[in-house]
Amino acid sequence: xxxxxxxxxxxxxxxxxxxxxxxxxxxxxxxxxxxxxxxxxxxxxxxxxxxxxxxxxxxxxxxxxxxxxxxxxxxxxxxxxxxxxxxxxxxxxxxxxxxxxxxxxxxxxxxxxxxxxxxxxxxxxxxxxxxxxxxxxxxxxxxxxxxxxxxxxxxxxxxxxxxxxxxxxxxxxxxxxxxxxxxxxxxxxxxxxxxxxxxxxxxxxxxxxxxxxxxxxxxxxxxxxxxxxxxx
Numbered sequence: 001x002x003x004x005x006x007x008x009x010x011x012x013x014x015x016x017x018x019x020x021x022x023x024x025x026x027x028x029x030x031x032x033x034x035x036x037x038x039x040x041x042x043x044x045x046x047x048x049x050x051x052x053x054x055x056x057x058x059x060x061x062x063x064x065x066x067x068x069x070x071x072x073x074x075x076x077x078x079x080x081x082x083x084x085x086x087x088x089x090x091x092x093x094x095x096x097x098x099x100x101x102x103x104x105x106x107x108x109x110x111x112x113x114x115x116x117x118x119x120x121x122x123x124x125x126x127x128x129x130x131x132x133x134x135x136x137x138x139x140x141x142x143x144x145x146x147x148x149x150x151x152x153x154x155x156x157x158x159x160x161x162x163x164x165x166x167x168x169x170x171x172x173x174x175x176x177x178x179x180x181x182x183x184x185x186x187x188x189x190x191x192x193x194x195x196x197x198x199x200x201x202x203x204x205x206x207x208x209x210x211x212x213x214x215x216x217x218x219x220x221x222x223x224x225x226x227x228x229x230x231x232x
Contacts, residue, residue, distance in 0.1 A: 003056040005049040009041050010034020010222035014072060018059045020218070024211050026052065027183070031217035032176040071223050076149040079224055080142050087216035088134050094212075095127045098205050105199045113192050113199070115185045122185070123206075126178040133171045141168055145224070148231035160231040169225065172217045179210045 003012055003019075009030040013020050023030045028041045038056075039049040071079050102123055106116045144160050147153070154160075183189065189203040 003038060003053040005039035005042070005053055006037050008035055009038055010218065012038065012056060013218055014222055016056075016059050017068070017215070019056050020211075020215055022052075022055055022059065024214060027188075028052075029176060029180070029214070031214045031221055032173050034218065034222040071219060072227075076224065076227060077146055079219065080146060083216065083219055083224070084138065084142070087212060087219075088138070090212055091130055091134065091216075094205070094209060095130065098202070098209065099124065099127055101198065101202045101205065105202050109199060119182060119185050119206075122178050122181050126175060126182075129171065129178075130175060133168070133175070136164075137168060140164060145228045145231065149228070160228060162229065165225055165229065169221060172221055175213065176217065179213060182206055183210065 009023065009028065011034075013023065013030045013034075020030060023041075026042075026047060027045055028047075030041070033041060036044075038053060042049040042052045069078070071082070102116075102120045106120045110116050140161075141164055144154055144164075148160055186203060186206065189207045191200050191203055195203075
């Protein structure tokens with residue numbers, strides 16, 4: 001679809017995933033805020049909706065390939081495998097590494113960079129909550145969706161617990177708020193003057209974490225869960 005100010009931003013990224021890069025650069029939340037119209041999202045960032053629409057229109061719609069499948073039509077099993085293998089694996093690898101790096105740079109620079117302490121506190125909370133969140137998804141929500149998508153019944157004969165799905169969405173909102181707080185505290189991941197390589201690396205990896213989380217949550221909030229709600 002051609003981007004329109006009235007189009008929900010989640011739909012725009014679903015149609016052309018490369019548009020996520022533009023939303024990231026503009027600070028627009030297309031995952032937790034995917035139901036917002038482009039106009040609403042742009043104005044919240046003091047941006048002109050028509051200008052943003054033209055920027056998005058320059059991004060071609062995705063070509064469906066083995067590397068870039070259309071997740072709106074692929075089996076839900078495949079989408080869940082992709083989320084776990086790509087995004088959950090990324091978090092389980094990256095969160096401990098980033099926690100260690102932030103601990104080192106905070107120890108070295110907290111006297112000179114006053115926002116490092118708060119950044120570390122927010123990140124530690126985010127890490128703990130994301131780890132619990134992934135366990136919950138993989139223990140119940142994802143297996144339940146897999147079973148029901150195959151036309152089988154759950155062991156207790158119930159349908160998908162909509163409250164469990166909504167809890168996952170609420171936890172995504174909490175994570176999104178913490179990511180936004182990290183961006184604010186670091187002035188959009190801007191290194192202070194004279195920052196050394198470790199601090200620059202920590203900021204770069206926080207930016208990468210945010211970008212991957214946006215894509216991750218978009219696939220769940222705007223594609224997986226809407227498709228799975230028919231089983232509730």
